[in-house]
Amino acid sequence: xxxxxxxxxxxxxxxxxxxxxxxxxxxxxxxxxxxxxxxxxxxxxxxxxxxxxxxxxxxxxxxxxxxxxxxxxxxxxxxxxxxxxxxxxxxxxxxxxxxxxxxxxxxxxxxxxxxxxxxxxxxxxxxxxxxxxxxxxxxxxxxxxxxxxxxxxxxxxxxxxxxxxxxxxxxxxxxxxxxxxxxxxxxxxxxxxxxxxxxxxxxxxxxxxxxxxxxxxxxxxxxxxxxxxxxxxxxxxxxxxxxxxxxxxxxxxxxxxxxxxxxxxxxxxxxxxxxxxxxxxxxxxxxxxxxxxxxxxxxxxxxxxxxxxxxxxxxxxxxxxxxxxxxxxxxxxxxxxxxxxxxxxxxxxxxxxxx
Numbered sequence: 001x002x003x004x005x006x007x008x009x010x011x012x013x014x015x016x017x018x019x020x021x022x023x024x025x026x027x028x029x030x031x032x033x034x035x036x037x038x039x040x041x042x043x044x045x046x047x048x049x050x051x052x053x054x055x056x057x058x059x060x061x062x063x064x065x066x067x068x069x070x071x072x073x074x075x076x077x078x079x080x081x082x083x084x085x086x087x088x089x090x091x092x093x094x095x096x097x098x099x100x101x102x103x104x105x106x107x108x109x110x111x112x113x114x115x116x117x118x119x120x121x122x123x124x125x126x127x128x129x130x131x132x133x134x135x136x137x138x139x140x141x142x143x144x145x146x147x148x149x150x151x152x153x154x155x156x157x158x159x160x161x162x163x164x165x166x167x168x169x170x171x172x173x174x175x176x177x178x179x180x181x182x183x184x185x186x187x188x189x190x191x192x193x194x195x196x197x198x199x200x201x202x203x204x205x206x207x208x209x210x211x212x213x214x215x216x217x218x219x220x221x222x223x224x225x226x227x228x229x230x231x232x233x234x235x236x237x238x239x240x241x242x243x244x245x246x247x248x249x250x251x252x253x254x255x256x257x258x259x260x261x262x263x264x265x266x267x268x269x270x271x272x273x274x275x276x277x278x279x280x281x282x283x284x285x286x287x288x289x290x291x292x293x294x295x296x297x298x299x300x301x302x303x304x305x306x307x308x309x310x311x312x313x314x315x316x317x318x319x320x321x322x323x324x325x326x327x328x329x330x331x332x333x334x335x336x337x338x339x340x341x342x343x344x345x346x347x348x349x350x351x352x353x354x355x
């Protein structure tokens with residue numbers, strides 16, 4: 001059975017990620033096949049809409065195949081991971097500019113690379129089962145697949161909070177943070193998909209969309225905006241620990257478990273993303289950062305602790321924020337020369353397609 005399935009129903013073409021035993025995590029081959037399918041459908045007048053869903057009951061996609069990245073970084077030279085990210089990030093950019101409606105059903109778990117193949121789409125649907133996250137700092141990595149672009153656009157400092165803590169959000173908060181567009185109950189998904197075969201996307205959405213559940217983060221904006229506006233990770237951590245709201249202290253405790261290097265690089269990447277503008281420029285930056293992570297110790301160690309051995313006790317190096325210097329952070333943004341992704345230079349940047 002193929003890891004990704006393609007079919008058409010009426011006017012809609014469907015992508016189904018089909019690795020339910022691995023929570024539909026993406027492989028390089030899956031990325032290439034999705035891109036090939038998008039090329040064919042883009043030029044097929046019978047296809048009016050593209051829809052992406054995940055097989056199984058647990059979610060759309062838990063991210064990239066990080067076990068393969070772990071093995072490549074530990075035992076290889078990182079070439080395979082860099083090639084995977086090159087094609088994955090190009091696919092993320094293509095989804096954002098796709099000339100036909102791209103409908104992402106973000107039901108269940110949607111993390112990391114799963115965000116990349118869904119939240120750049122033009123129609124993003126969440127349900128009461130949705131759990132959306134960019135949890136990279138917990139494995140010694142930095143939000144990628146355009147994640148720093150999306151989170152930099154979130155209101156206030158909500159994106160900073162989500163990027164640094166890796167906390168998952170439900171439907172209401174995904175809508176608040178700009179990671180999704182519409183809410184519908186998971187029980188309505190089959191009928192919604194049926195309607196996409198015959199109806200324009202707007203009509204199918206209107207038939208099933210419902211008012212979303214409350215956004216819990218809305219009530220926490222005061223402490224989130226105040227604390228995460230600090231200039232450094234050390235300063236924002238101090239503000240969180242000193243704040244009277246228990247949720248702020250809980251966020252601080254979460255940060256203290258993350259890779260110190262990943263936290264500092266993530267904060268720098270987010271703030272640079274706000275100035276970079278279009279997604280392609282941010283993806284170019286993320287590619288440099290991701291490749292640099294392959295050369296450091298924390299990515300291998302983080303995946304080992306969280307996924308391979310599952311002891312949940314990573315030994316970060318450096319072990320403290322104070323040991324991570326500005327020069328250490330800056331090295332993650334060093335241009336790669338001929339190996340740069342070059343998305344911004346290679347494309348005519350236009351506004352995202354809105355449906």
